[in-house]
Structure formats: structure tokens, C-alpha cells
Amino acid sequence: MQISFFKITAATAALCFSTLVMAQQQTRSVSGTVKDKKNGELLIGVTVKVSDDPSIGVVANEYGFYSLSLPEGDHTIIISYPGYRDFEQQIKVDQNIKLDLFLNQEEQKSNTIDEVVVSGVKKDKNLSSAQMGTETLNIKNIEKLPVLFGEKDVMKTIQLLPGIKSNGEGSSGFSVRGGATDQNLILLDEAPVYNASHLLGFFSTFNSDALKDASIIKGNSPAQYGGRLSSVMDVKMKDGNNQNYNINGGIGLISSRLSVEGPLQKEKSSFIVSGRRTYADLFLKSSKDYKDNKLYFYDLNLKANYQINENNRIYLSGYFGRDVLGLGDTFSTDWGNTTATLRWNSIINSKLFSNTSLIYSNYDYKIGLKNNESEFKLNSKIQDWNLKQDFTWFAGNKHSVRFGLQSIYHTLTPSSASGTIVNSYSRNPRYSWENALYINDDFKATEKLTINYGLRLSLFSVLGGDTFNTYENGELSESQYLEKGKFGKTYTNLEPRITANYRINEVSSVKGGYSRNTQNLHLLSNSSSGNPTDQWIGSSYSVKPEIADQISVGYSRNFKNNNYELNAEVYYKSMQNQIDFKNGAQIGFSTAEDVESELLFGKGRAYGLELIAKKKSGKLTGWISYTLSKTERKINGINDNQWYNARMDKTHDLSIVATYQLNSKWTLSGLFLYSTGNSVTFPVGKYELNGQTVFQYNNRNADRMPAYHRMDLSATYEPESNKRFRGSWTFGIYNLYGRENAYTITFEDNPNNPGTTRAMQTSLFRWVPNITYNFKF
Template sequence: MKKLFACLAALFWGLSIWGQGKYTISGYVRDDKSGEELIGAAIGVNEMPSIGISTNAYGYYSLTVPKGKCTIVVNFIGYEMLSFPVDLTGSLKQNFNLTRKVKELNEVVVMSEKRNDNVTKNQMGVEKLNIQEIKSLPAFFGERDVLKTLQLLPGIKSAGEGNSGFNVRGGTTDQNLILLDGATVYNASHLMGFFSVFNPDAIKDVTVYKGSLPSEFGGRLSSVLDIKMNEGNSKEYEVDGGIGLISSRVTIDGPIVKNKGSFIISARRTYADLILHSLVSANIVRDSTLKDSRLYFYDLNAKANYNLSDRDRIFLSGYFGKDVLGITSFGFDWGNSTATLRWNHLFDNKLFSNTSLVFNDFNYTINNGSTTHPINIISKIRDYTIKQDYQYSSGNNNQIKFGFISTFHRMVPGTITTSDTNTIRKSLPIRNSVENAVYFSHDFRITSKLTVNYGLRISEFSLLGTAPFYIYDSYNLIDSVKNVVDSTRKVKSFVRPEPRASLSYVINEKNSVKASYSRNVQYLHLLSNSTTGSPTDMWVPSSYNTVPEISDQFAFGYFRNFNNNNYEFSAEVYYKNLIHQVDYINGAILNFNANVESQLIYGKGRAYGLELFLKKKYGRFNGWISYTLSRTERRFEGINDGKWYPAKQDRTHDISVVAVCDLSRRWTLSGTWVYNTGNAVTFPKGAYMIGNNVIFLYTDRNGNRMPAYHRLDIGATKQFAKKGHYESSLNFSIYNAYMHDNAYMITFRQNESTKQIETVQTTLFRIVPSVTYNFKF
């Protein structure tokens, strides 16, 4: 440890030396019309192609340039390149405003060296999604969805038909950390997963890290999905909206004080229930119990920001969403809320600070639908977080990030109340815990060809407590801890170092190789016994029984661009080793079980694969092909005789093809095609009788496969002529265009007359056409 500090000290000292004789240009890069900060815009020097940097998550950059004359070049995809001549005699604060490109048909693309970022940047296992890109793709029920678009990228797989849950490199859906403006979203799905909670109108940037996580992130094994909300137009008021078959949405944004601050409010609501009611009234759906049904979800995103000074900016953002489901004698509501207060501060042009206070809450309520004798089951997860990040740039070759995060988790797995007497009838034990981490990372360009990034995150997790805590040896109670009464006392703590490193070597402008290693730790575990995931799945903290899950991932990649950077190609291989994975014993009782930990067993996992990606980024015809060849296995004592067996998300082949074509100035056509091997499932191999009941005979877990899944979606967008400020477009989508009967589930039942056992396949969506009208003024 001492040696490490000595090295760090030497390094900092070294960094300050290298800065001599040079000046720093720093500032923000923004959209000139809306004032919105641009994340990941490239800033370079025309005369010195080896100098370059990109804006951080807040649109801020800091570039070190030798004194004298040079031309600064700023680039961002979809925007006009900006050249800015300077004569540096001192450090300079300079903001850049970029102009969005007007869509031109016979556009001659101006080349810039920054178009090969994918090759030259020391970054692998990262996917960024351009919101504009999402907007032109076919949409399921007309609802554009960032999570579903992500699933078209290599290594990221859909958790099921129409499902917004995803598996990254063999991880389970709960091993993804989903952050909305820094706040954890525990359940990112609406309507049982068919839609995600992210309204694309309110989203600015989507980044998913599936390989080596930056040290500032942690707490999940597989991936981090970092979603940033729009800031709003700081120059003029705007209204955006859309009217679709099952939902409508509207967004209003504008300046609070012109060029000083802005706000955005975005809302969306589905009205499937209204349509259903009218279908029932019109006798099209003959099930009168559905007349009183409630079924909708809504989302509200709001964000405001204000520049207190040149150096200080504050942001306040929030999300509130809810699903409401109910029929006569049953109701089920769930939703997330998040709130983030953030303060960006520039100490000087080299040190950038970001302080966040975050609150997030996920809860669900199940009720019996009775107005006279209501009974409710309420479950909650609530986090309070403070996060401090520093970003220090010394020269263009050194970027240092460090900081800490501290989160208090409060989990209320289930409380039952009756309002007859307004009393709590029964309650599962509430679990409080604290998760802390400090981190450091250094991105160091050793030569113009070789860049290394190394970092360390040290995380600590403590279960706080009120006793009793029980200790089990697979089902059997062997010990208990009873004497803790103070709910703030730490009863069980874990400290885990998480080293991470990556290396990239640029062979030439077109070729590079990269390698990375990352250790991730997960302290919260999701217990789910369902195939698709449900809001009622229970999160449990690490405890006397369940220790933190750990994954070690090694990845290696080759990146190459072709044809003047018009085509990007990448090949990545990964190997992941997972320990302390959680599964449940055969016949486990998970829901509403106060002693749920007695139902768990622990084992290991491994996942490895090859990901190929070919993308055409520019031109009238663009899109990508992604292919993943992978294997994901688990090994648990007591399951399949302790041998390795395929995890349910194991899919050998996974292919996505995405194509977008600008037919004319008005029409854009798009199509996506996906194919994947079916999930591993457990089917019965026969049957027997116990008493008068047919019991199915199972021989091994996940020994069967669902049929292969494939589907083509097509979309067309017509842009109407602009009338004054008013712009509008019409989007047509067809989901599952060639009507392939994909198996959503396969079940077995005894035919009542023949007594034979039948295998029944259920297909959810044979074909789903939809139309959405979008407007903006």
C-alpha cells in the first residue's frame, strides 16, 4: 500500500512538471440553437494531429496546447465542424457553439481525423447510443426505446420477447447498474418489461460499459448503463410531442434565464386502458370483468440547471414513473422515483469537480381491490447517496479521476397493512445497509501510440442491523445472531478492492489493439424465480449467508476502420469468471418468505465469447451488423450433479442487423432483423403419478432449448414540410413483419379428453403495426 502511495505521489509531481511551457484552453461545447452541452465532442489542434481530447459528461473540456498560434478544431457527429484560430499567450477560457448539420441528400462528407475515435481511443467494451439513431428505427407499439435499441449491439442481449431487460456478456439482468442522472433505477421496466422507463424525449446520452468499468462506477457485476437527461434549451422555448397508438408524450423546455439556465419537463402516459374500455363497451372484447380494469403507466422527467458563475453550475433533476394495473379484486402498482442535485465546480481550468446528492426509490403495492376492506402489501427499496468526483487533466496525456461515493440502502421487502384498523398486520424484516467506495484512475498516454488506463476502487459494504439474523447451511438453520438491537450498528462488513486496467496500442490510423481487465463486486442480489423478471423479485443485501458476488473479466479487442473511416469494424473476445453467484435450492419458496436466505445456494459461473461488429456510420445508407458467439455456464453443488450447466441466458449465436436508408428528403426507411439461439430451459422428460396427480419428471436443469428466435421489424418515417416553427413527422412501424411465431413460453398440460400430455407454445406478437405522429414547435 505504501508503495502505491509513493508511486501516486511521484506521478502527481511528474504531471505538474510536464505542464511547463504550455497553456490550457478549457470550456464547454454546446449546441448553438439549444445551448445543450455536447458530451463526447472531439477537440483537437489542426497543426498537431496527435493532440486531442473530448468533452466529459457535462460537455466540459480542458486541452493543453503549446504557446503561439494554432487552430482549434471541434467535431461532433451530426454537427458542422468548427475551426477556431488562437494565438495563445496565456491560459484561455473558451466555449464553443456547434451548429447542427442540415440534412442534405448529396452531402459531401468532410473528413476529419477524429472520425477514427473508435480506433484511437483507449476504450473498449463501451457502446454509445445516439438518440437521433434511435429515432429513425422501427418501434415496438410505436414506442421508441433506448433499452431495446441497446439490445441490437454486440454482447447485449434481450431478456425475452419485447422485453426491456437485458443480459450483458452472460450476466443476469440484475447485474446491470442502470443510472439515470446518477440515480439507480432498480426496475427499469413498465408493463412487465414490454417498455422501458426511459422516455427518449427526455434522454440526451446513453452509454453502456460492458467491459472494463471506469473506476467511478461499481456495485454491479456485468455492466453500467449511464443515462443522462436533457438539460433543455437555454435560448428559446420549445414544445415536442408525439401521439401514438397506446401512448402520447409531450416535452416542454426553455430558458430560465437566457443563456444562464434552462429547464425541461417531459411527460408520457399510455392509454391502453381507455382503449380496452371502449373495446369492452363496443363488445369487441367479451369479458365484462375488464370493464373496471385499470392499466396504464406514466413517466415524468424534469430537469433544471443554472449557471451560478463561470465556475459553478447546479442541476436539479428528477424522474417519477408509475405503473397501475388492476382488475376487480386485484391491484398492482409499482414505480420508481429519483432525484439528483448536482453541483459542477471548476477549481481552475484543470480540476473539475462534480458533487451529487441522489435519492432513489422503487416500490410496489399489491392490493385486494376492495374499497371497504383494503389490504395492501407494500415493498420498497430506497437509496440515499452522496457522490464526489474530481477530474484532473494535466497536459493532454494525463487524465486523473478520483472521488468517493456513499450510499445508504433501505430495503422493506414486504409489509402488509389493512386500513380497517390501519395497522400493520405483518412485516418481513427491514434491512438497512451502507455501501461506500473510494476510487482513483489514471489515463496516461505513454507515447502517441500506447495508452494505459489503470485504476482502483475500494468498496465497503456493511449490513446494519436489528437482530435476529439467521445463519443457514443450505436450508438448515445452524446459528443466529440475536443481540443487536441498534439499527445503525454494523453487524457484518465486507471490504473488497476492485482493480481495473486497460491498454491500447494504435498500430496506425486504421488499426489498433486493446486489452482490459476488470474486477467488479456486487453487494446486492436479486432473487428471481421467473423467466422474465417481475417487479416483485426481491433484492437482498450481502449478509451472514450471502457474500458479495465477484467477477473478473479479461477482454481483448482488435479495431479497424475501412474506406476512409466510413466503415468501423471491431472484434472483441472476453472471458469472465464469476464467484459467489446466488441461486436457489430445488423447490425454493422465494416470495414473501421471511427466511428467504434459507432457500439459497451459492456457486460459480463463467462466460466467454466473441463479438463482431461492423458499422457504416455515414451516408444515406447506414447501419450495422453485430454478431455474438458466446457461452455462459454455472456450477452449483446440488444442481446437475455439480457439473457445469448452461445458464438460462446462455445463447450460442446472437445476430442483429440494423439498416437505415434516407430515401428522399422526406422519407426514411429502416429495418432491424434479429436472430438468436433459444434460451436454456428445463423441460420435463416424462411424468409419474403421486396420488391422483400427474407429476412431471425432470432430469437436469436447463437441459433443453427454446426454439431459435428471429424477427424482422420495419419502419418508415415521413418528415412533413416545415411550417414556420412547426415541424412534424409520421412514423410507421411493423413489429415482426414476416409473422414468425416466436415462442414466448412453452408449457405442458394434460388434455382433458384424451388425457395425453401436450406441449403448448405461446406466441405473443405475431405482427404489431403501429403509427406515431411526432411534432415540434
């Protein structure tokens, strides 16, 4: 299959570049950046077309740069972007032209509302783009949706889309097309975020006030992305207003936030600082019993940029977040992320754009227990230094080529324990070096056919500084010490990707694609929702890279001038080197000194159908999404070596989202969710040993949690405001009809009849009201 794919790719590439050479004759370049006129923010994905030849058009890249190749003569350029007024400009092309474009935002009308959350794209992009399984979120409209504690959240919003499943009530972790939580690459200004949650998943790390754009790609990602099997969530922070100073924020029942942005030097440089903190700990201090307890998180987003000259700009952005939970002197835990990105954008010439990034990322957690003279400490950390060089080459109106390289130096410190409660053990950090080369071409082959194809070469090298064991079926077979600085085992993988879109007519299209992804960092967890204490490990002598091959086919149709949209996709994903714990694995505080001894490896498969229908304009907007899917694993040593349900397997997943613009001041929103319960393992029997009841378990994940469903409602009130100050109130209720959804189910002897067993269900929330005041001036 791979050989034939490479032959097709090579033939297609030869055709593309021969066409390219011919197309470049007797043309001139028109290039520049596209910005918001009011605040100077670079706009992502703006469509730039030519009125006299609609077949000529490009989309600005994620840094706002575009380039057109036009024949000499007079032309009219048309620029369009959702939420902005269309703009036309006449130009005379007799040489290469640098033309920066500025768009004005549309004033919201009293009887309409902007497109709903999944709307940061042109109305018919679902019909014209070759990219499959991609959704872009409109940050401005996320605040209209009802969410837990009234905190708008991109992580919660993406879980309302098909193929993306929540890992549990309150959790910000999610599963995409049968993948585990760690198989999602989450980027904040290009920096990987290894734990994207606060307060055990009830909040995400992303403060929406600081964000400009967020998109998710379900498996069929272009070649510039890599390192994860299932999805890419690419989040970009605002650059900051380079025209005027602005302050905005919100005050809620459990958290507040504040953002400040403005120019450092008008039209040349800007900054944004955005902070957020919960204050549940302040309420605890009012009680004598809980005054010494701690329960809060904080995060801080920072970004600044400076235009060196018309072709070069530098950016510096950072994120700092921390969770703190403590019960007096007896228990404490804290965890958090730190990221920093230094980026240099350079327009090398009218067709070639360069982005150079130096990226730092760190995630760590610490746990402490103390009881009289006994104490226990547990900690772990993962740290990355990342150098990335990316080029965008607008090779012609038919080709947009991305190519570059990425080099990441990983330092992973597995969970290390010390203290008197358990046997202490310390673990050496493990070092690895991950590299990748990639090239990707977005090729408009004909007026109806668009192809996106590319190739990624990934290399992962194990570096010295520790002892590496090799296991066969969980048993130690070989052990060797690798000196620090020495290269150990290196894994090399080729990752071809191709998707194609054929426009059947003005209102419908079909798509198809194949992609291969590999993953060398793995999260070990015994929880479907994820915990701060889950630990990351890298590929080693025993742990091989995970590999996924995905095939998908889709159909899209729009109705009534693109105001209604229907998308359907089916997919099949085959996975190699999947990881699970062996039966009876030591995964608590008494974790084995080498956690790799507790692991087994095998294969997986996932397949399903995804449907989404949207209404994108008018007073009533929203969507209905549905996923029918199956996710399984087959690992020797588990379930008699037969296929079994993966923890994230859910047969049915339904979301209904609606927003209604009642009038110029009131907006009503609601959502309904239903999903099959996660796969779990319940006991099938019990016996007594030394006076203690021991439960007996059979096949792994052969049972299910009860089905999950709930309804949320919210209302947003926006009174009339002046030009300098704008305020709004949001009122909402989470879980309107008080459904007690199961968070956990445990089993114990029935005290009224010790010979029988009773199941005990824990539920987190019934009704959760919220009130939030938002302001901007």
C-alpha cells in the same frame, strides 16, 4: 495475479506522474465548456485539438468541460463533434485562458443521413480510445428504427448490439456477457433505476424525448463506476434549451408524449418537462365487461439548471413513473420508480473540475388480491440516499484523471405478505451503508499507445435493525439480532481495472483489458425476463458480495476513410458467490419468511466472441452484430454439483439493422433478429398423487426454448416544414412474417390421451402495426 497487477499499476503510475511533472513546465492552460450554440446544451465527448501539433488533444468530459496545456505562442484550436460543423479558432497563449466554445449543428442534406444509432462519437474513436466494450447511442436517430408499438426506446436499441442479449419478447431486461438482469447498473442522471421497465417490459422507463446521451459499458468500466458485475448503462437527461421555448411530442396508437423546454433566464438557466402516458385503459372503459379494469403507465421527467457564475452551475432533475394494472376489485398491482438528483458543477481552476451530487432513488411494488371475504397483499421497497463527489483533473495533455468518493445508504424492505389467503408475515427493513473511493487515469503514453487504468475500493456494511441468520447449504446454523444503528459485518474489496489500446496504423488497432467488479445488491427472480415482484436483497451474513474478473482482447479496423468499421472482441469472465434457488424453493406468494434459507451459492463463468460491422455514412447505413457465447453456473446442491447452463445462456445471437434515406422526405428502416432460445427446465416424467398429475424434473436448465427470430420494418415521412414547426409520420410493422415466437411453454395431460403429455406454447405477438405522429415547434 493481483500482486503482479498492483506492481504494474504502481510502476505505470510512477511513470505517468513523473512524465506529467516534466510536461507541465512552461505551458499555459486553455479551458472552458463546449455548448450547442442553438440551445445551450452542454456537449459530451467533444474532441478539442491543436492544428499545429495533432498529438495535443483532449475530450470534453460528460459535463462539457475541457482543458488543454499549450506552450506560449499562437495556436489554432480545432473542435469536432458528429452532427456539428467543425470549428476553428485562433488564440494567442501568453497566460491561462478561459475559452467557452459554441458549435452549430449541421443541416441534414437531402441525399445523406447522419451516422446510425451507434454514432455519437468521432469516426475513428474505436481506433484511438482505450475504453473497451463501450457503445454510445445517438438519441436523435433512435426514432428511425422499427420498435414495438412505435415507441422509440434506448433499452430496445442496446439489445441490437453484440454481447447484449434480450431477456425475452417485449422485455426491456437484458443480459450482458453472461450476467443476470440485476448485474447491470442503470443510471438516469446518476441515480440508479432498479426496474427500468413499464407494462411488464414492453416499454422502458426512458422517454427518449427527455434524453441527451446514453452509453453502455460491458464490464470494463472506469473506476468511477461500481456496484454491478456486468455493465453500466449511463443515461443523461437534456438540460433544457436556454435560448428559446420549444414544444415537441408524439401521438401513437397506444401512448402519447409531450415535452416543453425553454429558458428561465436566457443563457443563464433553463428547464425541461417531459411526460408520457399510455391509454389502453380508455379503450377498456368502452366495454361493459372491462370498464372497471386498469392498464396504463405514466412517467414524468423534470430538469432545471441555474448558472450561479461563470464557474458554478447547479442542476435539479427528477423522474417519476408508475404502472397500474387492475382487474376490477379482485386484483390490483402497481409499481414504480422515483429518482431525484441535485448536482453542483464547479470549475475550481483551469485544470480541475468538480461534480458534487446528492441523489435519491426509490423503487416499490404493491399487489392486492380479493375474493369475497378473502384478501392478500404483498409489497416490497428499495430506497437509496447517495452522496457522490467526483473530480476531473486534466493533469496534462497526456493525462485525464478522475478521482472521488461515493456513499450510499440503502433501505431494503423484502417482500412482506398480509391477508387471509396465506399466512401473514411482515419483514423489517434492512439497512446497509455502501462506500467507495476511486481513482482512474486516462493516459496517452505515446502517439500510438493509450492506457486507461484505475483502482476502486468498495466497502459494504450491514447495519442493525433485524435478525440475521447464517445458513450452510440451505440449513440454519446461527441466528443473531443486531440492534438498530449498530454495525454488523463489513465486506471490503479492491477492484483494479486496466485497459490499453495500441494503434497499429491509421486504420487498425488492438485492445486488451482486465477488470474486477463487485456487487452487494442482488435481485431474486425465477424468471429470465424479470417481473415487478422480483425482490432485492443486500449482502448479509449468509449472502456474500458477488465478484467478477473479466479479461478481454479486441481488434478494430476501419475502411474507406472511416466510413466502414469492423470490431471484434473475445472475453472470459469468472464469477464468485453466484446465487440461485435450491430445488423446491418456496418462491411464490407463500415465500419463506427468510428468503435466504432458499438460496444456494457457487461460481460462474462466461466466455464468448463479439463481432460488429458498421456502415456509417451514405444513403444506406446500419450494422450487423453477432455474438457466440457460453454462460454456466456451478453450485453445490444443483445438478449433482456439476456445471449447468445459466438461464440467460444463448449460444448464437444475430442482429441486422439497416436504414435507407430514400429521399429528403422518406427514410426506410428494417431489422432482423435471430437468437438461440433461453435455457429452461422441462419435465422428464410424471406421476399421479391423490388424483393430481405431478411432473418430475431432472437437470436444471438442460433444455432450451425454440429459437427466436423476427423481422421489423418502418418508414418515416418528414414533409417540408417551416422554421417554427416540424412534423413527421412513422409507419411500421413488428414481426413482418408473423413468426409465433414462444413466450412460455407449459405442460399438461393430453385430454385426448391422459397417459401422454402435451406442451402448450404461449406467443405474444404476430403482427403489430403502428402509426405515430411526431411534432416539434
